[in-house]
Amino acid sequence: MTKMIIVSLPVANLQASVAFYKALGFEPNPQWTDDTGASMVWSETIQVMLLTHAKWRTFTERPFPPAGTASTMLTLSLDSREAVDAMNSAAAAHGGQADVNPVQDWGFMYGRDLADPDGHLWGAMWMDVSAMPAAAKQG
Structure with missing residues (x-):
C-alpha cells in the first residue's frame, strides 16, 4: 500500500x-x-x-481547541505564485480567511496562510528549488 x-x-x-x-x-x-x-x-x-x-x-473525547487558537498548520505545495494567490482568494470568497499571517516572499519561495471556515490553518506555498540559495539547500 x-x-x-x-x-x-x-x-x-x-x-x-x-x-x-x-x-x-x-x-x-x-x-x-x-x-x-x-x-x-x-x-x-x-x-x-x-x-x-x-x-x-x-x-x-478530547476538547475542541478554543476559537482563535491553533494546534497545527498544514502546508500544501502549489505550481506557481499565481496558484498560491488564487487559493488565498478562494479561501476568502468561500467562508474562510485569507492571509492569517504575513505573506512570505523570499523570491525563490512564496507562501500565504489561510484558515478554513472552522479556523483550521493551511499554508499555500510555491518554491523554485533551482533558485534556492546554496545556504538554504544545505539546511
Missing part, C-alpha cells in the same frame, strides 16, 4: 466545508462520504476527512 496522509478535521457545517475545500482545488471522494463526513482528495497521497462534530466525537 502506498503511504498516505489523511488529515481528519472537525467541522461545524459539513456542506459549507465541502464547498470551501472544493473551491481550493480538493476533489470529493464519494466512496468515503456520507452525512457525517466527507473525504476530500488533494493528491494520490494526501486526503482530508471533514467530520461533523458528532462523528469527530466517535474518534476522541
